[in-house]
Amino acid sequence: MRGFEPTVGLLRERIRVAGETRGFAVAKLLTHWHEVVGEEFAKCTRPVKIGYGRDGFGATLTLLTTGAAAPMLMMSRDKIRDRVNACYGYSAISKVVLTQTAPIGFSEGQAQFGAATTVEKPAPSPQVVAQARETAEGVGDDRLRAAIEMLATNVLARTEQRSGGKKGD
Structure with a gap:
């Protein structure tokens, strides 16, 4: 290749390997999560890992969410699973498991849910x-x-x- 090589060409293999260590064969699931599952689910969930069973059929998708959103998401697991499987192009995911955490995730700033709130400045005297x-x-x-x-x-x-x-x- 002549000239500058696009960054994606240099990092593609490393990103693929890093994603596969957590079970993500399709990187789009991580990078475009809000497009895959929709805004309603993306604002309160983050994909954590995909675990494959011994028989090789039907993986388990683990999602990180807040405790307050978990009951509604439990009722919507089938819809989430269908949207993720549409991303894969086949029925790769057979089960969706929720992991509850604090609103800021495992540690400060790693998994923030929803839009950041803006604080209005008080009017000057x-x-x-x-x-x-x-x-x-x-x-x-x-x-x-x-x-x-x-x-x-x-x-x-x-x-x-x-x-x-x-x-x-």
Whole structure:
């Protein structure tokens, strides 16, 4: 191959071997989990491993989920199994097992479920807004003045928040 080789070409074999150690013959099951099972299941599950029985027919898919979602998922195991088998193209999975864990997974940040919640910042106090406006007052360009005023508001609000709203800190 001439020039730069695509990264996927360099890593394809390593990814395949790593996936196969956990039983995943089809990497798409891991990389596109939300497309395989749908958003409703993907937001509360993560595939952990696929175990094969001694007779070689019908593997067991182990999913990681939260305790609160487990009862609903227990009733939907057949639907999940059918969607995963559609990804494989044949009936590779015969059983779906759920493993319950805390909402953040086995350790911090490894298996987060659902969308991250956003925390809204409190509105700056009128004193901070007035002081920021005063800071940017001498600037002639309107866009630059607005940017400086926003920056000053953020810095002053953070300083006020850290000091607990006390003046002179």
